[in-house]
Amino acid sequence: MDARTEIDGRAPAVADLLVPALVNHGHLTVTQVRDRAVRGLDLHLARLDAANRELFGVPLDGDRVRRLVRHALAGDRDATVRVNAFRRDGGDTAVMVTVREPHEAPAAPRALRPVTYRRPFAHLKHTGSFAQLQHMALAQRDGFDDVLLTDPDGVVSETGIANLLVHDGETFVWPDAPALPGITMLLLERAGIGARRRTVHLADLPGCAAAFVTNSSGVSPVGRVGDTPIPRDPGIAEHLDAVYASIPWDAL
Structure with missing residues (x-):
């Protein structure tokens, strides 16, 4: 599949791309589409609407977004879909939909490099993601898959592109720190994994029973943080995979 982009339902001209190219102010959501359905459609639409209200002071109609996604998919039934919203010079909200090859969460354990950084807002x-992308690029050059963002005291928040979920041997735990409430995170909560929220330090991770990253591609295990191996309990991983697989798909 060749990647393609539409803005408000049509192929963009150069002039249409000037604002998103030159003004780094907007918001987005990313989802996997299978058989023209997505997991957590209501959560994606709610995310876009809430962010649009916060950034631009106006709602973003969910039915409009669905129509534009369906149009951009054309005849494709499986894809990775990214929806960006930005404000044109005239003040109205433009919706840019990008369709790419479908993607699955890697099954191989992820290697995370700790970095001291927290995303603003x-x-x-x-769309203001230069720092995390640069941290990720530097980490990947050194053989890591992603970064694990912390504050100066080693309190964990999230990774560069995912939420972190750990299991302390008794229950699942989400780090209690400023982070994006990811759609997969919210779906797992809705499905009943019963995770708690509490402060997680880097020093806590080697003592966990397992750790995972969750994002729009799904769930992947964490194998190491820096040079420190992270335990992997196969029973916990199987349970989490089963919960994730049980999450229903919503027709676009």
Whole structure:
């Protein structure tokens, strides 16, 4: 599949791309489409609407977004879909939909490099992502898959592109720190994994029974953080995979 982009239902001209190219102010959501359905459609639409209200002071109609996604998919039934919203010079909200090859979460354990950084306005999935992308690029050059963001005291928040979920041997735990409430995170909560929220330090991770990263591609295990191996309990992983697989798909 060749990647393609539409803005408000049509192929963009150069002039249409000037604002998103030159003004780094907008928000987005990313989802996997299978058989023209997605997991957590209501959560994606709610995310876009809430962010649009916060950034631009106006709602973003969910039915409009669905129509534009369906149009951009054309005849494709499986894809990775990214929806960006930005404000045109005239003040109205433009919706840019990008369709790419479908992607599955890697099954191989992820290697995370700890870095001291927290995303500004961490509750938003926004386009201001230079610092995290640069940290990720530097980590990947050294053989890591992603970064694990912490504060100066080693309190964990999230990774560069995912939420972190750990199991302390008794229950699942989400780090209690500023982070994006990811759609997969919210779906797992809705499905009943019963995770708690509490402060997680880097020093806690080697003592966990397992750790995972969750994002729009799904769930992957964590194998190491820095040079430190992270335990992997196969029973916990199987349970989490089963919960994730039980999450229903919503027709677009």
